[in-house]
Amino acid sequence: MAGTGIQNSLKERGIRLTRQRRILLDLLDRSGRHLDADSLFQLAKEKDPKLNRVTVYRTLTLLKKGGLVDELDLLHFKGDQHYYESKLKQEHAHVICLRCGKVEEFFGDSLQRLRKQVESSLGFSIVTARTELGGHCPDCQSVLAQEAAEKNAAEAKA
Amino acid sequence: MAGTGIQNSLKERGIRLTRQRRILLDLLDRSGRHLDADSLFQLAKEKDPKLNRVTVYRTLTLLKKGGLVDELDLLHFKGDQHYYESKLKQEHAHVICLRCGKVEEFFGDSLQRLRKQVESSLGFSIVTARTELGGHCPDCQSVLAQEAAEKNAAEAKA
DNA sequence: GTTAGTGCAAACCTTTTGCAGCTCT
DNA sequence: AGAGCTGCAAAAGGTTTGCACTAAC
Numbered sequence: 001m002a003g004t005g006i007q008n009s010l011k012e013r014g015i016r017l018t019r020q021r022r023i024l025l026d027l028l029d030r031s032g033r034h035l036d037a038d039s040l041f042q043l044a045k046e047k048d049p050k051l052n053r054v055t056v057y058r059t060l061t062l063l064k065k066g067g068l069v070d071e072l073d074l075l076h077f078k079g080d081q082h083y084y085e086s087k088l089k090q091e092h093a094h095v096i097c098l099r100c101g102k103v104e105e106f107f108g109d110s111l112q113r114l115r116k117q118v119e120s121s122l123g124f125s126i127v128t129a130r131t132e133l134g135g136h137c138p139d140c141q142s143v144l145a146q147e148a149a150e151k152n153a154a155e156a157k158a
Numbered sequence: 159m160a161g162t163g164i165q166n167s168l169k170e171r172g173i174r175l176t177r178q179r180r181i182l183l184d185l186l187d188r189s190g191r192h193l194d195a196d197s198l199f200q201l202a203k204e205k206d207p208k209l210n211r212v213t214v215y216r217t218l219t220l221l222k223k224g225g226l227v228d229e230l231d232l233l234h235f236k237g238d239q240h241y242y243e244s245k246l247k248q249e250h251a252h253v254i255c256l257r258c259g260k261v262e263e264f265f266g267d268s269l270q271r272l273r274k275q276v277e278s279s280l281g282f283s284i285v286t287a288r289t290e291l292g293g294h295c296p297d298c299q300s301v302l303a304q305e306a307a308e309k310n311a312a313e314a315k316a
Numbered sequence: 317g318t319t320a321g322t323g324c325a326a327a328c329c330t331t332t333t334g335c336a337g338c339t340c341t
Numbered sequence: 342a343g344a345g346c347t348g349c350a351a352a353a354g355g356t357t358t359g360c361a362c363t364a365a366c
Contacts, residue, residue: 016340016345037330052348057331073231075288080238080356081330093272095282104282108275114251114268118291122262124253126293130233133276135284174320174365195355210323215356238331239355 015062023047024059028086034072034094034103036081060084067128075134077101091115093131099140106133173220181205182217186244192230192252192261194239218242225286233292235259249273251289257298264291 023044041056063069072083074096093106115126181202199214221227230241251264273284
């Protein structure tokens with residue numbers, strides 16, 4: 001059984017690798033999606049129907065404290081739940097379409113530049129960063145433009 | 159009675175200005191702090207003891223939908239509540255000290271640059287942006303350095 | 317006079333906690 | 342063996358909803 005990214009980090013800290021944690025960590029490491037606690041719980045139940053929702057929360061808390069995952073909320077587009085992703089990836093911003101809910105990731109040097117500007121101007125040492133932008137994706141921009149045009153046409157007729 | 163920033167915006171949209179809303183809007187406009195629903199409710203109760211918590215939530219929802227306030231969560235440092243601030247101010251990032259909870263605001267051109275980079279690279283039109291950074295403020299950096307030094311000294315003695 | 321807004325109570329959803337029993341090392 | 346972890350049930354915290362009454366326009 002190959003330990004994946006997060007799992008190795010945990011072993012190094014002497015944290016017990018239980019069957020339940022293995023399942024959850026595999027899912028977090030491998031799933032491409034941004035998972036919230038409930039989605040993670042649903043996926044985990046498929047692999048172990050006995051696994052309890054509480055264990056999901058406790059594992060997520062553990063990973064947060066260990067700095068192994070980032071917590072997002074994607075601008076609360078879908079509700080108040082939090083989303084989690086492995087912190088192994090390079091720093092990136094999340095860009096959410098406020099019409100269709102699509103989430104894109106943005107990697108770019110402006111993020112590092114922002115962090116450095118904040119450190120030098122406020123004297124903080126930055127540990128974690130979360131950048132979430134909301135707007136309209138190209139597809140939804142077209143649809144919205146179309147709808148606006150139709151609305152104008154209807155008003156002109158009336 | 160002078161209508162303040164947000165209040166004028168609402169009038170223009172034909173939304174009723176009730177006594178309760180006036181109180182809440184005044185507080186949001188004037189309070190320097192970042193208010194969550196409960197703090198806002200506590201402050202509002204001082205001005206009108208009958209004002210109900212639910213009205214606070216409904217007003218905040220209204221303002222969010224109207225794009226008149228930004229919703230923050232300050233990295234959930236204190237809990238899962240949301241914070242609100244009038245959107246009249248220039249775009250800025252929030253920087254939270256993860257040790258003492260102090261919140262600073264950062265205004266700088268990297269924010270606009272980031273927004274533009276995202277728009278041009280992903281083709282999104284950005285409507286709203288939220289940037290929250292966590293780290294240690296200068297004061298807490300000193301304290302932490304001090305604590306680390308003491309810990310090292312203790313270990314050397316043992 | 318109408319329609320929107322308020323207060324109250326109760327529901328809701330997500331997350332946390334207490335505790336007894338189980339399991340990883 | 343023993344500390345750490347899990348499951349279950351129950352609570353907590355923050356927010357939303359249904360409905361009858363009230364107030365703004």
